[in-house]
Structure formats: structure tokens, C-alpha cells
Amino acid sequence: MIKRILLITLCLIPLAAFADPATQRGKSNRPGPPFKRPTSRPADDPQEFNSALGFLEKMSPNRFNAYQSLDEDRKGIFRERIIAFYRVNQWVNREDNDELRKLREKLIKAEDDVFAIRWEILAAGGPRKASDQDRLRLRNAVAEMVKVQLDERAVRLERFKKYVKQEEEQIAGIKANPDQYIDDRYRDELEGRGMGLFDHPRRHDGSPGGPGGPGPNNPPGQGNPDKPPRRDPKP
Secondary structure: OHHHHHHHHHHHHHHHHOOOOOEEOOEEOOOOOOOOOOOOOHHHOHHHHHHHHHHHHHHOHHHHHHHHOOOHHHHHHHHHHHHHHHHHHHHHHOOOOOHHHHHHHHHHHHHHHHHHHHHHHHHOOOHHHOOHHHHHHHHHHHHHHHHHHHHHHHHHHHHHHHHHHHHHHHHHHHHHOHHHHHHHHHHHHHOOOOOOOOOOOOOOOOOOOOOOOOOOOOOOOOOOOOOOOOOOOOO
């Protein structure tokens, strides 16, 4: 029984890195979407945890089954990690044809396939006792996972390039006519439509904060995982 618990625990350790591609020697292969440790235990919210568990069952059934096989004490170790996985990846539930969403969903499945094979290898005695066939299965699964990782990174990179180009064009436009930009910002601030936390929404006239602008109405990265993070608002 003790051996089984240890085995399951070893297999479930990667839950902490669910949101990112596989890591080697503790170093991430690429920057992923970081998440801060909540100030309170996320597992204290039963409704959110149940949603996270349902999400895990749907998106990563092999890791879900491994978690379910643990006793209650052991399950407690991984509750926060499951919540974190859910918070970072729940956007894939959107019903659209976005390429990045499809790739993220495909990547989670590829990671789960790798987990399943590694689970079998550990259950059979670990890497030293792994058959050549099992090693080949694992390597092929890892190869597929890496392929999807690269596809996802390529899409993200193209979107970042597009964002950078838009920013460069906006900066060039402001520098070409700074007085107009200052007048627009002055008018916004005067009417309480600035970029502050408690200001009213900005105008939708194409100026900063309107369509295509970086203000609160259109913050880069807000609600969209493929864009850079928004600027820090003023107090």
C-alpha cells in the first residue's frame, strides 16, 4: 500500500507544471503564463475546486484518474495545483475556432498521453525495468508533445509580432504629432476618462483607450492569453 502511494505521488508531481510545457532539470523550456500563489487557499472554495476537478477530468483524464486513486490526505497535496492548472487553462473552454485555443487543448492531451506512459513505466518498476517498447512509446509521445509545443509557440510569436508592430505604429504616430495626443489625453483627464482605476471608460474614437488603443477598454492581454500583459494603470 505504501509503495502504491509513493508511486502515485511521484507520477503526480508534474501537476505543478500543468500550465507549461514539460521541464528538464527544473528549468522551463520556455516562458509560460506565470501564476501567483493565492493569498488564501484556493481549495477553500468547494465550487471552484469542483469546477477545476471536472476540467481536469475532461482535459486530462489520465492525471485525473491518478488523482482519484489517492487517499484523502494525499489528494490534499495536489488540490492547489489542480486549481492553478484550471485557472491558467480554463480559457480553452471557449467555443470558437481560435487556432491558439485548439493548440492548447491539443497540448494538454499530448502531455496527458506522456503522463500515462510514464505512469505505466513507474508501475512496472521504473525506468531501469522499462522495456524497449515502453521506452519507444514514451519517446514517440514526447516527440508529439514537443511538436505541439513548437506549433503553439509559433502562433504566440506571430501574435506578439503583430502586437509589437501595432505599438510601433502608435508610438510613431504620437511622436509625429505629440501636441494632438497631449490634447486628447488632457481632454480625457479633464472629463474623468483617463487611464486611472476609477476613471470612466475612454472614448471609442480611435484615440488611446478606444478601438486598437492600449487603454482600459482594450487592454493587451486582458482575457486573451496570446497578448502581452497590460500596462500598469495609474493609482
